[in-house]
Amino acid sequence: MTMTIIARSLLATALLASLYGCATTPVPTSSAENVPVRRVLDRSLLIAKDGYGQVIVKRDGGLQYGACNSRVYANGIPVADISTGEKVTFYLPEGENIIGAEATQPLCGGGLVETKVTVVRSRPVIFRVGYGTNGDFFIQPTAF
Numbered sequence: 031m032t033m034t035i036i037a038r039s040l041l042a043t044a045l046l047a048s049l050y051g052c053a054t055t056p057v058p059t060s061s062a063e064n065v066p067v068r069r070v071l072d073r074s075l076l077i078a079k080d081g082y083g084q085v086i087v088k089r090d091g092g093l094q095y096g097a098c099n100s101r102v103y104a105n106g107i108p109v110a111d112i113s114t115g116e117k118v119t120f121y122l123p124e125g126e127n128i129i130g131a132e133a134t135q136p137l138c139g140g141g142l143v144e145t146k147v148t149v150v151r152s153r154p155v156i157f158r159v160g161y162g163t164n165g166d167f168f169i170q171p172t173a174f
Contacts, residue, residue, distance in 0.1 A: 054090030054114070054160035056174040062088045062117035069099070071108040075120040083124055083149035087131070087169070088117035090160030098138030100159045103130040112159070122149045131159045131169045140167025147171075 070076065078084070087102045089112045099111040102118055105127055110118040111134055122129075130144035140161065147155055158172040 053163040054092035056158055056160075056172055057088055057091045057115050057117075058174055059086060059088060059117065059156055062115055065110045065112050065116045065118045069111040069113075070118070071101075071110055072104075075104060075107070075109055075122075078121050081124055081151070082121040083151045084119060084154035085122050085127075085129065085147065085149060086117055086119050086154055086156045087112070087129065088156070088158055088172075089114050090158055091115045092160075097135075098140075099134045100131045100140070101134050102159070103132075103142075103144075104128075106130075119154075122147075124149050124151060129157065129169065131167075133167065139165055143167055143169050145169055145171075 085104070087109075089100055091114050099113050101111050102109045104120060104122055109120055112118055125148065127147050127149055128144050129147050130142055132142040133140035145157070147157070149155060156172055157169055158174070159169045161167055
């Protein structure tokens with residue numbers, strides 16, 4: 031009976047440690063799926079306009095936090111709720127803008143995170159949303 035309790039404790043500890051140490055992984059932009067239209071919250075931002083540049087925000091892949099969607103914001107306006115391996119492509123005015131993200135479910139962790147982005151027409155800017163090894167939620171530029 032004592033071995034059973036010890037074995038269960040070790041198994042539980044190992045499972046918790048494996049979840050804690052998992053980080054999400056970048057998804058290549060070409061492999062990321064477009065967010066379904068039903069989860070786009072402001073379709074006006076999806077339309078290219080003169081004087082605007084392209085912004086791509088994609089959600090990392092990985093099992094950890096896979097059931098958690100992330101809400102993407104542009105200048106405080108909700109753009110879309112993206113899931114793992116998805117991206118949303120939208121357009122912002124050239125110059126400095128603020129984009130952000132937060133988990134849509136309270137149990138997923140990850141308060142609102144924001145970053146400044148300089149938008150130019152001539153090149154898209156690409157960001158990734160994910161979780162680090164300590165469970166920290168982030169949005170950051172990416173080359174992947």
